[in-house]
Amino acid sequence: MAAKQINPLTKTALEIGPIIVFFAAYLLLKDRVFTIAGTEYEGFILVTAGFIPLMLACTGILWKLTGHLSPMQIVTAVLIVVFGGLSVWLNDxxxxxxxxxxxxxxxxxxxxxxxxxxxxxxxxxxxxxxxxxxxxxxxxxxxxxxxxxxxxxxxxxxxxxxxxxxxxxxxxxxxxxxxxxxxxxxxxxxxxxxxxxxxxx
Known part of the structure; x- marks a missing residue:
């Protein structure tokens, strides 16, 4: 099924927006350390933890609006969950x-x-x-x-x-x-x- 056409600005915002948010959040939190459940996490790890659901949400919205996701978008989302999740879980x-x-x-x-x-x-x-x-x-x-x-x-x-x-x-x-x-x-x-x-x- 062919993808539905959506506003190019909306498409760009959904694809690039999470990366810009990640960058801005990193600049804000990069020098901070957070203690959660007795474990210290650097700002990068906290920003990564927030980036995963944000990226998935934007990908889901894009799929809802267009009815289609490219193989690249699907694989990227999977790898973000797997490797981003490993970074958060292992604090690495x-x-x-x-x-x-x-x-x-x-x-x-x-x-x-x-x-x-x-x-x-x-x-x-x-x-x-x-x-x-x-x-x-x-x-x-x-x-x-x-x-x-x-x-x-x-x-x-x-x-x-x-x-x-x-x-x-x-x-x-x-x-x-x-x-x-x-x-x-x-x-x-x-x-x-x-x-x-x-x-x-």
Whole structure:
């Protein structure tokens, strides 16, 4: 079933809103330590605990409004619950920091499997946004696959070698900027392999 169209601002708010709230809450609580049931929790852990239900609520609202969730949204929600929950339960921020690595590895591997089968699984997700010739989709899929693996490696380097605050800035702004910059650099490919309106129809 095709997704229902909703206001783009509403969609953006539901997708990006929880991340912005996480960032703002972290800045507010990053230097504080909370004692709950005799256990001390740093602000990062408390913010993570609040982020999980907020993200699930926004994902649920998005599903209610559109009647559809992409595989990426579903997998992301599951990993947030699992690794965010482990961070809170074990009082260990490392699990939550690993989450982006696993997300990018999973989708990089998924695209790679499709490529080995001679298919562009990226096309199934994005075809409505930018109609391309078959060759264009294969080229773009190879590049996006490489991007996901590169981002997975970069996330590992950042969280393992730098401070939590640096990682939060990277997670909030760096990853988004990297993906945006990547697609901006693909403009030549989009022009070369774009389908004419008649062909797309």
């Amino acid at each position: 921020e490392r699990f939550f920091k690993m989450k982006p690595t696993l997300i990018y590895l999973l989708f990089g591997c998924a695209l790679g499997i499709g490529l080995l089968r001679g298919e562009s699984w990226l096309r199934k997700v994005m075809e409505g946004l930018m109609p391309l010739q078959d060759e264009g989709w294969m080229i773009l899929t190879r590049r996006v696959c490489a991007l996901f693996f590169a981002l997975a490696v970069l996330n590992e380097i950042i969280w393992r070698t730098m401070s939590t605050e640096t990682w939060v800035y990277f997670k909030t702004f760096g990853l988004t900027a990297a993906i945006f910059a990547f697609f901006m650099t693909q403009n030549g490919l989009f022009k070369e392999y774009a389908l004419e309106k008649d062909d797309a129809a």
